[in-house]
Amino acid sequence: MDPEAALELVKHGATLLLLDVPQYTLFGIDTQMFSVGPSFKGIKMIHPGVHFVFYSSSSRDGKEFSPIIGFFIDAGPSEVIVRKWDQQEERLVKVSEEEEARYTQAVCSLEFDKQLGPYTLSQYGEWKRLSSYITKSIIERIEPIGGEITVTAESGMMKNTPKSTMERALDEQLKTSKFAASVDSSQKKGCYYTSIPRVVKRRGMQGEELTSLNLDKTELLESLITKNYGGSEDTLLGELQFAFIAFLMGQSLEAFLQWKSLVSLLFGCSEAPLHTRSQLFTMFIKVIYYQLKYGLQKDRNGTETGASALLDDSWLSADSFLHHLCKDFFALIQDASVVDGDLLTWTRKLRELLENSLGWEFQQSSAVDGMYFEENDEYAPVVEMLDE
Secondary structure (H helix, E strand, O other): OOHHHHHHHHHHOEEEEEEOOOOOOEEEEOOEEEEOOOOOOEEEEEOOEEEEEEEEOEOOOOOOEOOOEEEEEEEOOOOEEEEEEEOOOOEEEEOOHHHHHHHHHHHHOOOOHHHOEEOOHHHHHHHHHHHOOOOHHHHHHHOOOOOOEEHHHHOOOOOOOOOOHHHHHHHHHOOOHHHOOOOOHHHOOOOOOOOOOOOOOOOOOOOHHHHHHHHOOHHHHHHHHHHOOOOOHHHHHHHHHHHHHHHHOOOOHHHHHHHHHHHHHHHOOOHHHHOOOHHHHHHHHHHHHHHHHHHHOOOOOOOOOHHHHHOOHHHHOOOOHHHHHHHHHHHHHHHOOEEEHHHHHHHHHHHHHHHHHHOOOOOOOOOOOOOOOOOOOOOOOEEEOOOO
16 A cells, blocks of 8 residues: 555544553454554554454463453544553553543544554455444444443353353353453443344234244244334344354354344244345345354464354354254245245355355255256246345
8 A cells, every 4th residue: 555545544544542451462353353562552544434342351471361352333534532451450441531632632643653553454345244234323222331242241141041052062161261250240231132032922822823923933023123123124134243243253142142043033034035024134144144254264363263262163063053044044945936036146155155164964855956946947936036
């Protein structure tokens, strides 16, 4: 990048000024993570918009790390966001308005420029795909009091939650010595996620009607979109992305359980994908595709990051909840007589990703794979191309 273009980004991009952060602290923003050096004072050239900042304090030798703490920001053009390291609490805290104004002026005068690391612009596109539906209002609606997301605030939150083998494995990972920090019960604060019922019950309804209501979650989805998401499909997808990022980057078990609930809800619909909400499901499959594509890639430096640390064998096994949900959804799309063309295209891409990355098999009982038909196959579903 030529010097003039770089200076333009420095001036119009946001800056995250982080004061007194100890050496060896693990620090991350969006999909980027690194170990802090002795001169580190933050990140410059940040694109305006939503970002996720996360960090983990280390022992003096840089070998032991505390639980990750993360928070979302919505940065404006040329905005300077200032945080200072609290040595006693081992976390970043806000400074007074007077200090913030003074430091902002210093940043604008380029006084900290040599101590600010540039945002890796080549990774911004990947981050945008992971956060495309997250807005300032979604952050404000879901984030905990104080904004900090950390697994140490979730101890005891999950005691009565049913857990699969995979979730128990995740729970154990988060309780190991690496993450074994205690926190006062009065400080425990979780996110304000939408409550997704696991089983739908209705007074006066029983037998086949109740079974049908739970087999196809379309009615539940419609109710949640209307009552909890203000009629906005984008808000639902924003929460799905928020939970995934808080889980993968922030290592929050609460976030994983919410992500699982939303994925189970959407994959559990039979009517909506084919009729009333085909565009929503096309967007949903795209979101899941980019989430799993990022989560399944190997770390660029060959080291264990939040993604590889938590996406262990139990998460990726062929008997995981995700495999079962995908298999049923792929069969639904395959057997449909009419299906939206974009939804079919993205469902194929997701299937290929899971087959190629994990070796998962979704073979149906029929001899023909219904998602890939000969051009003149009379049994192929009708592909309907909807106008934008």
